Amino acid sequence: MKRIARRHLVYLGHRPFLISVGVMLTIAFNGKEEQVDESVTVLQLLERSGVEPRFCAVELNLEILPRAHYATYRMRDGDRIEVVTLVGGG
Amino acid sequence: MSVPQESQTDSAAIHDDSMLRVAGKTLASRVIVGTGKYDTLGLMRDSLAASESSCVTVAVRREKLYDREGKNLLDYIDLDRYILLPNTAGCYNAIDAVRIARLGREILRALENPGADWVKLEVLGDTKTLLPDPVATLEACKRLVDDGFQVLCYTSDCPIMAVRLKDAGAASVMPAGSPIGSGQGILNPNNLKIILEYLKSGDPDYPVIVDAGVGTASDVAQAFELGADGVLLNTAIAHARNPVLMAQAVKHAALAGRQAYLAGRIPKRLYATASSPEEGLITSRPW
Numbered sequence: 032m033k034r035i036a037r038r039h040l041v042y043l044g045h046r047p048f049l050i051s052v053g054v055m056l057t058i059a060f061n062g063k064e065e066q067v068d069e070s071v072t073v074l075q076l077l078e079r080s081g082v083e084p085r086f087c088a089v090e091l092n093l094e095i096l097p098r099a100h101y102a103t104y105r106m107r108d109g110d111r112i113e114v115v116t117l118v119g120g121g
Numbered sequence: 122m123s124v125p126q127e128s129q130t131d132s133a134a135i136h137d138d139s140m141l142r143v144a145g146k147t148l149a150s151r152v153i154v155g156t157g158k159y160d161t162l163g164l165m166r167d168s169l170a171a172s173e174s175s176c177v178t179v180a181v182r183r184e185k186l187y188d189r190e191g192k193n194l195l196d197y198i199d200l201d202r203y204i205l206l207p208n209t210a211g212c213y214n215a216i217d218a219v220r221i222a223r224l225g226r227e228i229l230r231a232l233e234n235p236g237a238d239w240v241k242l243e244v245l246g247d248t249k250t251l252l253p254d255p256v257a258t259l260e261a262c263k264r265l266v267d268d269g270f271q272v273l274c275y276t277s278d279c280p281i282m283a284v285r286l287k288d289a290g291a292a293s294v295m296p297a298g299s300p301i302g303s304g305q306g307i308l309n310p311n312n313l314k315i316i317l318e319y320l321k322s323g324d325p326d327y328p329v330i331v332d333a334g335v336g337t338a339s340d341v342a343q344a345f346e347l348g349a350d351g352v353l354l355n356t357a358i359a360h361a362r363n364p365v366l367m368a369q370a371v372k373h374a375a376l377a378g379r380q381a382y383l384a385g386r387i388p389k390r391l392y393a394t395a396s397s398p399e400e401g402l403i404t405s406r407p408w
Contacts, residue, residue, distance in 0.1 A: 120180025
């Protein structure tokens with residue numbers, strides 16, 4: 032699943048330069064592969080998905096991500112993130 | 122003419138007995154109810170209220186991203202009134218059960234709910250029967266106890282497994298009456314009697330909760346008459362024709378069953394014993 036971020040190769044004269052233009056990362060978000068902007072935080076992911084952070088827990092690469100890190104952790108390529116909540120059950 | 126007024130019973134003591142002591146807490150009701158399978162969340166809320174339970178089970182699942190209806194289960198559960206007991210339903214190995222238990226704890230801690238360190242552990246072995254995988258259940262129970270959880274452990278009605286789970290540190294062993302959601306009631310009351318005898322030997326307050334298989338109120342009464350400390354049920358209420366009415370029936374059945382257990386049933390006899398005196402009969406017998 033790990034994939035190198037897509038970069039745009041731009042040729043200037045004879046020498047190839049690597050220029051980052053809005054680098055996209057590939058993550059697995061609740062089991063679904065998604066492209067997200069580099070530097071997006073967990074909190075931003077939750078907000079744009081309409082998730083109420085108070086009612087959820089976040090697992091990042093099989094480890095619980097402490098609530099205090101939601102606003103600071105920036106997604107890395109290949110991250111697997113699970114956002115769970117409570118539902119009816121017996 | 123006057124009737125003697127002096128009562129021989131201590132009704133206050135019986136009233137106090139409605140509490141269930143488990144995992145260091147005292148629950149006001151001996152009935153734990155599930156929150157799944159209701160047609161609507163409003164019906165669930167009303168059924169929970171009618172049961173007068175103070176502890177409800179919940180499941181941990183992926184958030185529905187982007188297409189949420191905006192309704193969360195927690196909008197319908199009064200967190201000041203109920204202890205939430207997160208389950209590990211749907212787990213088929215110990216590793217997943219531990220993951221789910223930790224995620225549940227993370228959510229409940231943020232909600233400051235007293236059930237945060239509690240987990241209803243279930244590790245299943247098969248999708249058709251939903252019977253527990255005993256090897257994985259024991260392994261998960263040990264790991265969760267080590268991790269500081271109060272483990273209320275779903276298991277089959279096998280007495281040996283029940284002993285193993287108690288030895289592993291389970292706060293409560295919760296044998297199934299019959300398969301989850303089957304409504305078959307208590308299929309093997311003798312096994313439950315043995316479990317109660319073994320687990321309470323030298324430890325009479327150890328809580329044993331019958332979990333799963335309840336079909337109707339009389340099954341709840343039977344579990345308590347056998348000596349169970351609590352009953353956990355979901356489908357019997359949620360899928361009843363009238364869930365709120367069934368929740369009330371379950372509440373009464375729990376009280377009736379528990380009181381009958383404390384009162385002590387008479388032994389079963391093969392032959393009849395007359396309730397009216399033989400002495401003073403004016404009738405004659407044909408033999």
